[in-house]
Amino acid sequence: MMRLAYSTNGFAEVDLPTAIRRIGAHGYAGVELLADRPHWLPGHGLPELRGVKRALGDAGLAVSNINANTAMALWPAWVPETLFEPSLSNHDASIRARRMDYTRAALDLAAAVGAPCLSVTSGRTEGAIPPGEGHRIFAESLAILAEEAAARGVRLGVEYEPGLLVETAAELRAIIDAVDHPSLGANLDLGHAICAGEDPVESIGLLAGRIWNVHLEDIAAKKHFHLIPGEGDVDFHRLLRALHASGYGGFVTVELYTCSHRADEACTRALAHLAPCLADVLGGPAWSAAG
Secondary structure: OOEEEEEHHHHOOOOHHHHHHHHHHOOOOEEEEEOOOOOOOOOOOHHHHHHHHHHHHHHOOEEEEEEOOOOHHHOOOOOOOOOOOOOOOOOOHHHHHHHHHHHHHHHHHHHHHOOOEEEEOOOOOOOOOOHHHHHHHHHHHHHHHHHHHHHOOOEEEEOOOOOOOOOOHHHHHHHHHHHOOOOEEEEEEHHHHHHOOOOHHHHHHHHOOOEEEEEEOEOOOOOOOOEOOOOOOOOHHHHHHHHHHOOOOOEEEEOOHHHHHHHHHHHHHHHHHHHHHHHHHHOOOOOOOOO
């Protein structure tokens, strides 16, 4: 049965255990852990892991996903934009290897906290590298990582995004089919589908059966800026009905990294808007964290 989770990237002004506890206090059933600065870094070890597990237990939360989409931790403390490099599609094998190792560390975290899946992205298209070549390299990286994820009992979900090498549901479906590994699927961000000009219900249908986690946020005028549900144009009833009809029964994870400056407000308002929608779709009297 679908349940609501919240990503800790919406609480980027506090440490990871604090973010987990605050999300739990709002009544969500799950939490997505950001495997990047400022939350979980590849160098973190047993003391940090114990703190995360303690916070999960205190909050009564399951982990919906490990978010390893970005790699800010591999760069200086501040950069002016979100960085995806070193990426899994970079043509330079030595650069690509850094991201492979980063992803392996995140997979270890996923296994340690019982996360069912981990998400990655393709990175952006390199200026001199044709997209087809980037797709080929990315697929090779995914084939290796999907096997390693399966060995840890974790699924690997690719998140497509406008402006990246893989930016549509059709491109992602082609890569999933080309790699042909049962552990490889989608981390489907329905806001990204809207920004890409897709009908998100059709995107759900195209990826049905290979969706491991769903990201949800509101979008206005197809601009890629994550809004609190209720602030934009998204018909959440329609999307949740389509997910339910497709057989999806995993977490729907709210992702509001744009709202860390008002994290508790965003967390509360998102739940207030989405919980009745989900209860209506599932036919229950009310949605609760116990789900």
